Amino acid sequence: MKPDAFLEDLRRKPEVLERLARTLAARNPWSEVVQSGPARVVLLGMGSSAYAANIAAARMRSHGLMATSELASSRLLPGWGAGTLVVATSASGTSVETLDALSRLPAGVATVALTNTADSTITTRADSLVTLDAEAEVGGVACRSYQHTLALLLALECHLTGASTDSVVATVSAAAEASAHLLDRESDWCPDISELLLGPSGTHLAAPAHRLCSAHQGALMLREGPRRPAVGCETGDWSHVDVYLTKTTDYRLLVFAGSPWESQMAEWTEARGSTVVAVGGDVPGAGYTLRYPHDSDDDVALLTEVLVPELIAARAWLTAASEV
Structure with a gap:
C-alpha cells in the first residue's frame, strides 16, 4: 500500500463517481443479470464490502424484502436454496473467504459477483457479473470501490423494488459534487480536525444506524493506512458500549450527524470533556462542525461522509511515512 497513491485515489473520487452516474443513467446493470x-x-x-452490504440489506428489509448480509467467513450461511439471489462482493475478486462461501451455497441459488476486477477469480465462481467501475485503486486501499459498492447496491435496491434509478443517479452526482467540495477545501479543515481527532488513546467514530457503515469504514481507514487505533460505533448504541471510555481515556470522537440519539451521547461527552467533531450537521457538544453540499440528504451523506476520515488517514499516513 502507498500513502501518496491512496491520496490520489481519493482525489479522483468526484471524476470516477460522475462516470458511474452516467453509466447508471444509461442502464441499471442489475436488470441484465437479475x-x-x-x-x-x-x-x-x-x-468494506460487508460494511456496505449490512446497510444495503437493512434498506431492502425496510421495503419488505427478505434480505440478509452475512460475513463470507461465517459457517452459518442461510440455507434458503432455490429462489435465492446471492451477491458476493469483493473489490479485488480474490477474497479467499468470499470465494470459499460461494463453494458452500445450497443448490439452486443464483449468484452474482460484484467486483472491481472483471477478470478476477470471483467472476469464474458466480453465474453473473456486475462491475463496480471504480477503476484501479493504485494506493492498495478499497476507497472508491467501497463507495461504488454502496452505489451499486442502491441500484440493486431499485431493481428489486421496481423503482427507477433516477434517484440513485441524482445521489451519485450530488455525492461527486460534495466530494469535490471536501477535496477542494481540504486545507481549510483537515489539519484542524486531524489535531482534534488523532489523540493518544485513538479515534472513535459514531454514525446513525442507517449509515453505520460510515463509522466502520472510517475507522478501518485509520487502522489500515496510518495504523492508528480506531473503532466505529452506532450513535444510539454508543451509550451502551463506548461511553465507558470517556471516563478513563483522552476520548476523541467523530460523529456523522443524523441520529436522534446525539443528545443522549452529548450528556456524557460534555460532562467528561470529550473532544467531539461533527460532520454533516450540528451535533450537541461538538467543538468543530464540518459541513458540505447536500449533507442533509441521507443517501448523499452515505456516499460522501467517509471521505473525511479517509483524508485524515491519508495525511496521517503520509506524515508517518516521511518520519520513517
Whole structure:
C-alpha cells in the first residue's frame, strides 16, 4: 500500500463517481443479470464490502424484502436454496473467504459477483457479473470501490423494488459534487480536525444506524493506512458500549450527524470533556462542525461522509511515512 497513491485515489473520487452516474443513467446493470424478483437475497463480503452490504440489506428489509448480509467467513450461511439471489462482493475478486462461501451455497441459488476486477477469480465462481467501475485503486486501499459498492447496491435496491434509478443517479452526482467540495477545501479543515481527532488513546467514530457503515469504514481507514487505533460505533448504541471510555481515556470522537440519539451521547461527552467533531450537521457538544453540499440528504451523506476520515488517514499516513 502507498500513502501518496491512496491520496490520489481519493482525489479522483468526484471524476470516477460522475462516470458511474452516467453509466447508471444509461442502464441499471442489475436488470441484465437479475431477470425476475428473487424471493430472498443474501449479500456476502468481508471488510468494506460487508460494511456496505449490512446497510444495503437493512434498506431492502425496510421495503419488505427478505434480505440478509452475512460475513463470507461465517459457517452459518442461510440455507434458503432455490429462489435465492446471492451477491458476493469483493473489490479485488480474490477474497479467499468470499470465494470459499460461494463453494458452500445450497443448490439452486443464483449468484452474482460484484467486483472491481472483471477478470478476477470471483467472476469464474458466480453465474453473473456486475462491475463496480471504480477503476484501479493504485494506493492498495478499497476507497472508491467501497463507495461504488454502496452505489451499486442502491441500484440493486431499485431493481428489486421496481423503482427507477433516477434517484440513485441524482445521489451519485450530488455525492461527486460534495466530494469535490471536501477535496477542494481540504486545507481549510483537515489539519484542524486531524489535531482534534488523532489523540493518544485513538479515534472513535459514531454514525446513525442507517449509515453505520460510515463509522466502520472510517475507522478501518485509520487502522489500515496510518495504523492508528480506531473503532466505529452506532450513535444510539454508543451509550451502551463506548461511553465507558470517556471516563478513563483522552476520548476523541467523530460523529456523522443524523441520529436522534446525539443528545443522549452529548450528556456524557460534555460532562467528561470529550473532544467531539461533527460532520454533516450540528451535533450537541461538538467543538468543530464540518459541513458540505447536500449533507442533509441521507443517501448523499452515505456516499460522501467517509471521505473525511479517509483524508485524515491519508495525511496521517503520509506524515508517518516521511518520519520513517
